[in-house]
Amino acid sequence: MNPKSTLHLEFAPPAQPGAGRAWVLAGVAHALLFLALGLATAWKTQPQTVQAEAELWSAVPAAAAPRLQEPPPEPEPEPVPEPQATPPAKPVPPPPPAPDPALEARDAQIALEKKKQLEKKKEAEKAETLKAEKEKRDKEKKAQEDKERDKKKAAEKAKAEKAEKAEKADAARADAMRQENLKRMQGMAGASGGENATGTALKSSGPSASYAGRLVARIKPNITYPGDVVGNPRAEVEVKVGPDGSIQSRRIVQSSGNKAWDEAVLRAIDKTEVFPKDSDGRVPPVIVLGFRPSD
Template identity: 65%
Template sequence: MSAKPAPHLEFAPPPPTGTGRGWAVAGVAHIALFLALGLATAWKTQPQSLQAEAELWSAVPQAAAPRLQAPTPPTPEPKPEPKPEPKPPKPSKPPQPAPEPEPDNKLRDAQIALEKKKLEDQKKKEAAERQRKALEKKKKETEEKEKKEKAAKEKAIKDKVEQEKAALEKKEMEKKKAAEKAEAEEKKRQQEQALKDKKDKEDAARADAMRQENLQRMQGMAGASGGPNATGTALKSSGPSASYAGRLVGRIKPNITFSGDVVGNPRAEVEVRVAPDGAIISRRIVQSSGNMAWDDAVLRAIDKTEILPKDTDGRVPPLIVLGFRPLD
């Protein structure tokens, strides 16, 4: 037995029409929306080279959305009895579209996890890059430090070699100077020895001449030429003649070169040793004039004269003292 339709009130608005069409449009729109969401997220769910598994849990429990069901067709209503047409009712509000379903929480969490993993990988990559740069910087600093240390060592070695070379050169120079000094001293010693030998030889010659003279005097004492009051033992007087000293001074004085000033007319006495042939052997000041410049001028003049003339008897005294005055 079928249910009776609800009685229609006289003043109630007529039932809304087009409800079935609205439910059909809403269902089609939901299906199209789900297809679009599936196509939009299909590229993110395809397999990639990076495989990852994640089990996602929602921080806050959420209830699942109700399953979408096809709308039930409306039951046909019995035709009402004809009645006077009422006033047209106010148009009703159009049906509101059903709210869009929320996207799948698991898909969203998976995307967040992938983004986090990418961010972590990026951070790891940046950390590795920073570490690599730090290692390269440290390696470069180490190489520069080793290079500087090597350069410093090479410089120290070079300086040491130069110092040793300079020390060796200095030592060689000192050795050379010492050898030159020793050679000069040896040469001087040899010269002094030669002079001494010459002097000894001349002294020996004079001594031999004196011995010969004494021998002759002893052998020929009868032929002595001294006066009656003579007390000598020689055949002839051995002293110089009275004018011989004046002759020697006259011979030496032209060689004196003196331009200084003297006070008074001081006398410089010089002892001169002479060889038998008249050659001057040595000379020395026995009494200074008090003016060293005049004394030196006299000595230089005697050295310049070199040989003294013989006396009237044909001999030269071996030792004679001569006096020189600048104003004579």
């Protein structure tokens, strides 16, 4: 068998049901059509016979016979529709080629590389965002710390100025008291009080002359000063004492000019806590004591 014929038959459309019967009907219809056409044209081609006529006269009129009518032509048969040609079958597309493992592996590798690059890009963007947020927080924290430091410095400065003003006021009061004492001493030439006496009597009924020295000698061992004092400045302290000798308060009335030395003297007085009684068995309620580093 011819391979081309086999291929043609393989892709030929399937036979339509009733095709043979349609062809037979079509042939019969055409034969009837040709027969009708032949009969319709045969009578026109027959030779006509000459007929003689004689007129008969009659007293009675006679009606003429009807004229010969030609038979109506037979209707033409309806045309039989030709069988529609079966459309050729659509060619079957060839099967898709088998996938190439090498191409698939390459495509998978490319997709993997793109995914890695995308992940790296996202991580880099995330790191940049975190870095920017950290820098912003650090900047805000530094600004807050600077603000608090400036606030603290301002508070310390205000406190120092207030303390300086208080010290100046205390020094001014102490100087005023000293000037007043000097005036009283000048007006009481015969008084037996010392240089720093503040009473108005000729003879002091207050502490004895050696009592202040005894107190300084008692307080001096409690002074702890870590550094060296330039010169030999004097710090005068006013101490208020209870009847039992307990120290109630103390304050600097004349600073030595060295704040650290002044504070060391005040700490030593606090550490002493109780003053001894004087030779008369009493403790003066207020006494001013002077302290020098080299005394």
